[in-house]
Amino acid sequence: MKIGILTFHSAVNYGAVLQCWALAEKLKSMGFEVFIINYVSSFIKEKYSPFSWTFLSEKSLMGKVQYLMLHFFKRGKIIARNEKFSTFINACFRYVSLDLIDEKMDIVLVGSDQVWNTELTGGYDKHYFLDFPIKSQIKRISFAASSELVHFQRTINGNNKAIMALSKFHALSVREEALKNELLSKGLKDVVVVSDPTLLLDIEHYEKVVAEKIVDEKDLFVFQVVNSPLTMKVAQKMAKSKNLKLVYLNASYRLFQKDKNVSIPIGPSEFLSLIKYSDFIITTSFHGTAFSIIYRKQFVTIRTAHMNRQENLLYMLGLSNRIISDISEVSILEDIEYGDAFKTHFEKYRCGSNLFLKRILNHDFE
Numbered sequence: 001m002k003i004g005i006l007t008f009h010s011a012v013n014y015g016a017v018l019q020c021w022a023l024a025e026k027l028k029s030m031g032f033e034v035f036i037i038n039y040v041s042s043f044i045k046e047k048y049s050p051f052s053w054t055f056l057s058e059k060s061l062m063g064k065v066q067y068l069m070l071h072f073f074k075r076g077k078i079i080a081r082n083e084k085f086s087t088f089i090n091a092c093f094r095y096v097s098l099d100l101i102d103e104k105m106d107i108v109l110v111g112s113d114q115v116w117n118t119e120l121t122g123g124y125d126k127h128y129f130l131d132f133p134i135k136s137q138i139k140r141i142s143f144a145a146s147s148e149l150v151h152f153q154r155t156i157n158g159n160n161k162a163i164m165a166l167s168k169f170h171a172l173s174v175r176e177e178a179l180k181n182e183l184l185s186k187g188l189k190d191v192v193v194v195s196d197p198t199l200l201l202d203i204e205h206y207e208k209v210v211a212e213k214i215v216d217e218k219d220l221f222v223f224q225v226v227n228s229p230l231t232m233k234v235a236q237k238m239a240k241s242k243n244l245k246l247v248y249l250n251a252s253y254r255l256f257q258k259d260k261n262v263s264i265p266i267g268p269s270e271f272l273s274l275i276k277y278s279d280f281i282i283t284t285s286f287h288g289t290a291f292s293i294i295y296r297k298q299f300v301t302i303r304t305a306h307m308n309r310q311e312n313l314l315y316m317l318g319l320s321n322r323i324i325s326d327i328s329e330v331s332i333l334e335d336i337e338y339g340d341a342f343k344t345h346f347e348k349y350r351c352g353s354n355l356f357l358k359r360i361l362n363h364d365f366e
Helices: 014-029 042-048 053-057 061-073 075-092 098-104 149-156 161-166 177-185 229-242 268-276 286-294 308-316 327-332 340-361
Strands: 002-006 033-037 107-110 139-142 172-174 191-193 219-224 245-250 280-283 299-302
Touching: 002 014, 002 098, 014 033, 014 075, 014 268, 014 286, 014 340, 033 098, 053 061, 075 268, 139 172, 139 340, 149 161, 149 177, 172 177, 177 191, 177 308, 191 340, 219 229, 219 268, 229 245, 229 280, 229 299, 229 327, 245 268, 268 286, 280 286, 286 299, 286 308
Parallel strands: 002 033, 002 107, 107 139, 172 191, 219 245, 219 280, 280 299
Antiparallel strands: none
8 A cells, every 4th residue: 555645855854854754664664655745835945945036035135134144154054954955865765746646645644744834834835735636535644743833723714725625634633732622623523643753663763864973072962943042051051060062953054153063964864863872962842852752862852932842742751841941940950760661651652643553544434
């Protein structure tokens, strides 16, 4: 049976690419033939291109100046990172085009990641809601689809297209409880909360793609998607107290700020290496948090404005105390015990997701 995954497979984003890879690996291990549907929205193409006239034209005068300066001074670094992503993607993904879905696929699976977050797709994108003609025999399923709730509510406010499209799905699963409740409130049935697919694979699977060790010294690794002044304050304090080298990586480039302090470009494989070999992790990222848990690392997640995804994950695993809101909380932080009790909790958390996949993918819908 052939499954096509429709997600953010080619974004220059560590979490996006690795969640796609993880879901494909999980489905392959279940005996399915897996393809990545090769659709990339024009908005995402522009966002991650080395230079975008569209993005430039939409900025204010000062924004235009900063954008031009950023891409003048950091163009080489941007291209080097993009090439790392392209190498990983081309080596790991098997594609099918949108126009061959009817001919080639038995199942179309939307997700994981924030595919329903219109802030990330430049508005309502019908493709991520399967709001286009598909043969009725093809199963439509979402797996761990996600969105910040406020953005999803804006999408459906006065626009019934999204809910009408989702009502045609054979099965709906999302990554957050709040999004599930929102969908139920709109009349959709049997919505299930499942885990991000990165958490369904054990460490051994990631050994297929992880790079060799990059940093020789014992280190504290900082990874930020949303930059917070608190992050570096906490990092500097903890690195000093633990006598660790401070290594950092920012998901995006900023004009007057270094994006990293390691010498080589960081693609998905190198990102995994920085997680694997670190002694402590500080992050503002959902997938930074997820991979810290996968690799059983001591970590903290810094509180930022929009983090219902991190809060939901950590609550489900009994790790809510790893969220730091103030530097004073560092002094009372205790080590995470990754013993039998955690293992039981973690397996229980993953069990529902595994059962959902087995039940839905092998079910014959009328």
